[in-house]
Amino acid sequence: MVKYVLTGATGGLGSQVLKYLLQLVPASDIAVSLHNPHGLSHDILATGIDVRKGDFADPRSLDRAFAGADNLLIVSYPSIAHQLRVQMHTNAIDATKRVGVKHIYYTSLAFASDSVAEVMQAHLDTERYLKQSGLTYTILREGIYSESFPLYFGFFDPQEGGNEVLIPYSDGAIAWVSRPDLGEGTAKIMASGGYENETHLLSGSRTLTLAQLAAKISAIIGRPLTLRVVSEDEYVRANVGKHGPRGEEPFLRKWATTYKALARGELDVVDPFLQNLLGRPLKPMEDTLQEMLTGTGAVMEQYAK
Ligand SMILES: NC(=O)c1ccc[n+]([C@@H]2O[C@H](COP(=O)([O-])OP(=O)(O)OC[C@H]3O[C@@H](n4cnc5c(N)ncnc54)[C@H](OP(=O)(O)O)[C@@H]3O)[C@@H](O)[C@H]2O)c1
Incomplete structure (x- = not known):
């Protein structure tokens, strides 16, 4: 059993979430589900976290990668191709259900709920799917990266x-916000628990x-x-x-x-939520x-x- 499984931990945002989560909980509580399991740095490997292979395109790999976790971070798939992206996220949510993960944290985006931006549409579809899944979720609308x-x-x-x-x-x-600040905020939310079935905008200040x-x-x-x-x-x-x-x-x-x-x-849109959560000025x-x-x-x- 592990408390947390993180996807996307080799990427710009996920690597920051992992860095800060390692400061908040023991490494033995964390596993990473990676598209490329060789993408982690030596420093991260040296912490002894559990490294698993998990490809959003391969549901069976997700079952193995998410098994035994209480909390899962789904970092959105890097693409603007709507259907493909929704499918990747749907695969991850369905696997979560199959293996009995308790709480999903999904990294959505900061555009409006009725957005006209193409890049937001897959996030809105994923948010809807997640809300209808019956799973406990926290949707984090991550701000536009500086x-x-x-x-x-x-x-x-x-x-x-x-x-x-x-x-x-x-x-x-644009309420620009740095990936390190987003990573720290996301890790704090996961480590503290709560925020169940809530949606939060993590914007710059x-x-x-x-x-x-x-x-x-x-x-x-x-x-x-x-x-x-x-x-x-x-x-x-x-x-x-x-x-x-x-x-x-x-x-x-x-x-x-x-x-x-x-x-x-x-x-x-400036939301004070992230700055309040971190208790310091944002970068x-x-x-x-x-x-x-x-x-x-x-x-x-x-x-x-
Ligand atoms: N808020 C913003 O301004 C903003 C800007 C750009 C993107 N985004 C979105 O936010 C996400 C995180 O941003 P980022 O900067 O961390 O992106 P990133 O550096 O491109 O990281 C993307 C992560 O997704 C993983 N991945 C790729 N294909 C996968 C697959 N088939 N199955 C499982 N994982 C897969 C990558 O793993 P590998 O390294 O092993 O391929 C990597 O860890 C992006 O994926 C995108 O959806 C947001």
Whole structure:
């Protein structure tokens, strides 16, 4: 028996949840269910946590990986492909039921409950499925990662030069929040128990629009940047064939709906819940920008796969 099984623990968010959970409960209480069981660092392996193979695409592997757990963290599957993503999450929820896990924690996203953003639709479907499952759940609407700013900011890469950042539809305010703060908050919620059948937004403690971000980034990189709102077609033309899979037209058209959501103020929501939970100020967006823009390595590599 283990108290906690975490999925996604090799990823940007899940690795932070694991790091903080290890500070709150004994390592012997934790198992990880990994897509790639070789993805853990030596430091984490040295804690002696139980490492299991669990692929959302393979239900039988999930039965083995989730067996004997009281609490399970489902970190959402990294994709914008709606049906595939819902299927992965459904597989995980169904396995949870089969093996008798008591409480599921699901990492949802911060867009509105009636969101027009494509990226939110799989989360809303998963939330509905979870609520109807009869399982005890806690839905954590994780805020927009500060570290993911290039995705929202026209796939910005300082190495590429240029003074214009193109976005479709609209700018809007975003309550950016760092993955370490989200990881610590998520771990605290899991370790404390409670929050049964509740949904919480874990947002940053203030908002910044993309135009405000442009001014801050300009100051850091010493080059003036202007944010320009263009048509969806112009946005697609400017990015197609670049940025790996994110430069494919179907992805770009889906991602463009994010900016319709910004126009509706869907991410312009500050909830004090996370800051109160951590009992300290959250990491400012400026610090993440400074680290990412002056650090080594390409910025594009530093946000979610
Ligand atoms: N809030 C935001 O701003 C934001 C931004 C981007 C993404 N997200 C969502 O939040 C999630 C967590 O973000 P992140 O930054 O931690 O993403 P990430 O670094 O890409 O991590 C994703 C995790 O999912 C695991 N995974 C991939 N395929 C899997 C499968 N078939 N079965 C089980 N696990 C699988 C990966 O394992 P391997 O390393 O072994 O492949 C990895 O541990 C993402 O997956 C995405 O759904 C949120």
